[in-house]
Every structure is written in C-alpha cells, then in structure tokens.
Amino acid sequence: MIPFQAVICDMDGLLLDTESIAFAAFKETCGHFKIGDRKELFMKCIGANQTLGEKILMKGLPKRVDFQSFSSIWYANYRKRIHRKPLPLKEGALNLLNHLSSRQISAAVATSSKTETAVEKLQNTGILHLFKVVVGGDQVERSKPYPDIFLKTAERVGVNPKECLALEDSENGVRAAVAAGMTVIQVPDLVPPSKALIELGHTILKSLNDVTVYLSECG
Numbered sequence: 001m002i003p004f005q006a007v008i009c010d011m012d013g014l015l016l017d018t019e020s021i022a023f024a025a026f027k028e029t030c031g032h033f034k035i036g037d038r039k040e041l042f043m044k045c046i047g048a049n050q051t052l053g054e055k056i057l058m059k060g061l062p063k064r065v066d067f068q069s070f071s072s073i074w075y076a077n078y079r080k081r082i083h084r085k086p087l088p089l090k091e092g093a094l095n096l097l098n099h100l101s102s103r104q105i106s107a108a109v110a111t112s113s114k115t116e117t118a119v120e121k122l123q124n125t126g127i128l129h130l131f132k133v134v135v136g137g138d139q140v141e142r143s144k145p146y147p148d149i150f151l152k153t154a155e156r157v158g159v160n161p162k163e164c165l166a167l168e169d170s171e172n173g174v175r176a177a178v179a180a181g182m183t184v185i186q187v188p189d190l191v192p193p194s195k196a197l198i199e200l201g202h203t204i205l206k207s208l209n210d211v212t213v214y215l216s217e218c219g
Contacts, residue, residue: 003183005105005160005164006105006108006159006164008107008154008182009166010110011111011113011122013190014090014187014208015090015093015109015208017089018082023039023190026042026074029073029077033070035061038060046190047112047176048144049137049138049140050114052112057070086124089125089127090187092208093127095209096212097130103215106159107132108132108133109133109153110149110150110153111135111136111137112143112144113136113137114138115135117136133157135156139152144172144176145176146176150166161181166184167187168187169187174193174197174202183202183203184200185214186205187204187206187211
C-alpha cells in the first residue's frame with residue numbers, strides 16, 4: 001500500500017528546468033552593473049520567495065548597486081528568456097505526474113514564486129491540469145526554509161502533512177518540508193546538498209525518474 005496520500009512538489013529546478021535560465025539572467029544583470037561574478041549570491045536566492053530574495057540581494061549586493069533596480073532588470077532579463085520558447089521540463093517530470101494520476105495520488109505545487117507566475121509557467125508547459133492545487137510564496141508570510149508553504153499546501157489538499165511526500169531540489173525547500181513533518185526526497189539541481197543538509201536524513205535521488213521508481217516500490 002502506498003504510504004502517501006499526496007505528493008507536494010517544488011516547481012523551479014524540480015519540475016521545470018528554469019534555474020539555469022534564472023542564473024543566465026542573473027549573470028547578465030551582474031554584467032550590466034559591472035559587479036563581477038556573484039554566483040554565491042544567486043545560490044542563496046534559490047528557494048526563497050520574493051520578500052526573502054530581496055533581503056538577500058540587499059545584504060549581498062555592493063552598496064553602490066540599488067537592489068530594486070538590480071531586481072527589476074534581473075526579472076526583465078529572465079522574462080525575456082522564458083518567453084523565447086516553451087519552458088523545459090526536468091527529466092522524468094511528466095512520467096512522474098502521470099504515474100501519480102494513474103495511482104490517484106493528489107499532486108500539488110508549493111513554490112516560492114508568486115502564484116500567478118507559477119500558474120503561468122505550468123500552463124506554458126502543459127502540466128497545470130495535473131495538480132490539485134498550486135500554492136505560491138505570496139500566499140504565506142514566511143518563506144522557505146520555514147514550513148509554512150508546505151503546511152498550507154497540505155491543508156489545501158486536505159491531507160495530513162505526515163501523509164505527504166515532498167519533492168524538492170534546494171536546501172531551503174528541503175529544510176521547509178522536513179520542518180513540516182513530511183517525508184522528503186531531494187533531487188538536487190544546481191547546488192549539491194551540503195554535509196549539514198545530508199545529516200537531516202532525507203532521501204536524495206538523481207532524477208524524477210528515480211522518484212517514480214521509488215513510489216512504484218512503495219506499493
């Protein structure tokens with residue numbers, strides 16, 4: 001018997017191969033402001049909602065750079081890229097979602113992106129209909145790594161957090177899902193899990209295809 005009543009997924013970097021696009025837009029923006037390589041700053045922003053992301057930028061950017069201008073140009077560069085062609089799905093994403101549907105396991109999205117943006121992206125890739133609910137970072141006060149968004153998503157789906165499997169790629173996301181009391185599988189994207197994160201004891205897999213196999217073996 002499958003031990004999960006719902007699977008709650010992150011979106012960028014987990015379902016959608018968009019983190020590399022965001023990083024390219026970030027590097028272009030750094031070039032615009034002539035501030036050199038700031039990859040470490042970008043990595044800190046992964047998994048954060050808009051409010052937390054702005055705080056990270058304010059702290060990490062040189063004082064001569066206005067973070068609001070930087071954020072605005074970064075977003076514009078990102079939007080320019082994602083509208084050039086359909087957003088790419090991560091390997092195994094569609095296979096996993098179809099597997100969940102066939103097993104009548106509810107699927108939901110818990111993303112740090114704004115809800116409106118998330119819905120737009122999921123429509124762009126043709127997978128929006130496979131999710132029962134989509135909860136964006138604008139629907140909770142505290143960003144990942146706090147558990148708020150996972151708890152809210154479980155509530156919206158109508159499932160106890162302990163009966164949910166959370167799928168994440170980022171450290172912030174993993175910590176949030178663990179704090180919510182969910183079973184957690186991490187499929188790392190741009191950032192490999194740190195030693196401290198590994199010590200949380202969650203499962204780490206290479207791709208979403210491996211997640212499908214994991215679920216199949218569960219029942």
